[in-house]
Amino acid sequence: MTIFKHTLVTLCLFSLLSVVFAFQATAADNPYNLAPGARGKLCLDCHEGFKGTMEKKFIHTPLAEGQCTGCHNPHAADHGKLLAADPTQICASCHEDMSAANVRSAHQVVSDGDCVTCHDPHSSDNRMNLVASGSELCFGCHEELGQQVASNKFAHSPVKQDCMTCHAPHFSAENPALLRSQAPELCLDCHDSSKKTFKSQHVGYPVETANCSSCHNPHGSNTTAMLYDNVHQPLTSRMCKQCHEDPSSATPFATVKPSFELCQGCHYEMVNDTFNKDRMHWPVVDEKGCLNCHSPHASSEAMLMKAPQKEVCSSCHSDTIARQARALTKHQPIDDGECSSCHSPHSSDNPFILTEKSNINLCGQCHDWQTHSTHPIGDDVIDPRNPNLSLDCLSCHRTHGTEYKHFIYTETINDLCVQCHQQYRR
């Protein structure tokens, strides 16, 4: 009898809980308590333009199921287009695995939650609801790269077809630049390194274990074999042994000399000139030496710089570039990435490794200072703030910018002037 009672109670409780859960599920499925048949169809009665949308090849699943309320609130919302949540987060409420923390590289639009840059939230004739297909989609934003790819004499066919052959669209957990894997593994998926021609083209060096993009531009180039457009002479003439050990050695990629000593063999005039200056740009003489800034094989940049100059300089001097970025007045050469307009990148006899001893002369190459100021400057004008200084452009201006206009150090010109002209201090 007791057993019968217990079973009955348990069954009753189970039934009650089932009813509660079923009600909750229904409420979640139909939060607006829409009448049967009203879903989707109801919306489309007014939104007639959606008929064309519904005829496309790929329709976003909620829309296909008539669940407009999956993304939109039919009554009122805090977001545009009556979206039920923040547009940068609403997609992630279903597609939560499209971004991840602590990844090696992430697509900016994904990080920003700007999914609609690439995907149409309703429908598309392209798979994954993409707004365009293949590389065309990517070149919509990466315009410069698209133009370069279109004009390249030597094209890399996957690039023209679909960037996704090599890149992941959302993030790459372990690789830079959204790459699916890194060279050489990525390249060897298509290129057969066992071919005789592969070996002979690479002069017998086991490049299948090296970084292909050290020489080859994966996006194509105007140089044969898709080498970057500026090629180091020994590579052009396939004289790899000029710098590297013999391909049959145990360490074929090791260089025959370390750091600048290797480069000095050919570039002796430049290196000697560098070493005859008082102030050395110290990375020139560290273990990496010239390779801190230059690519040893080939580069898209002139002088075999490993990246555009501003990028190279900012890899160490990020504070200076950041200062310019937040400065109220920008210094044009920095904006243009021409740090070497003023600085001698290897060495100099002048402070700050400047190209000129006198910063008045240096600034004067671009600025005719007497047109905007007749304040006395020069070696014989002593700075009232410091007996060992004479007045020059840097007495008032900071060339990499300040938080005030015209690179000056103070909020107002008065504040600057009274540093010396103290009798006018208020």
Place this chain on the structure above:
Amino acid sequence: MKNVLFIVLVAVLLTMVCQPAVAAQLRLRYAGSIYTDAEGGPLQHPAGVTMSGDRLLVADSGAKRVLTFKYAAGVVTPERVLPLPQNFPLMVELASNGDFYVLDGLERQVLILDRNGKQKATLKVKGAGDKRVVPRSFKRTPDGQWLLLDLFSSRVLLLDEAGSLQRELLFPDGEGFFSDVAVNPQGQLFLLDSVGGRIYRANKGEEAFTLWSDNLKDYTNFPVSLAATNGSLLLVDKYGSGLAVIGPDGGFSGRKLSTGWSDGQLYYPSQVSVGAEGQVFIADTENHRVQQFNIEE
């Protein structure tokens, strides 16, 4: 017994609480500036300054000379001018026998000058293999050894007075650029990564550096020099024209001084040195002077 345990516990807690507090309370009081040598000749772009016993040594780089000063009872008196017209002195240290060791930026070697300033040799590293040595910085340790930052071979060398290798510590792995080394009275070595904004430390006898202070880029622009005080480290922020104080736990504990041309301000300083009585000398390079401050805690 319980009382003893309680007292010990309180003492430990107080020590823990007070250590960062001491660092945070470090104050610098301006004590004076050196603008000239004994004959009134102005300093030009001095990049190096070192307090050694009662002597103050200045690498007056732009004028290509080393200056010596006598320090007594808070007063700095010019002594000698040691011209180096064929070199570019960046740092200077005093050996126990009275020789001057000068880091020459032009030839990138350490010159040894006798008491009269005559060059008698260059520092040759013995026992470190045939690797090239390019010194970027060097310091004399409290026990009379030489600490040398070798840029070319990515290592820090600890040498005896004769230049024989005692210990070699490789630079830590990873990107960065190492500008300076320092040693504190306890014999701990510190290595500064200017680009990464990090300080690495090796305790006495250890064979490798480990990360000790990180994220200094949040507080400094481009630190280039460091020196140990009693418990803290002072860091010269060259492009930020100021000093950063790093506490005994490796944490940032404040900035001192700011950009400017007047006394007490800095304009692209290069090196800091701390004397036994808490005197802080700064090579205020682009202000063409050396400034003295005293630590008040």
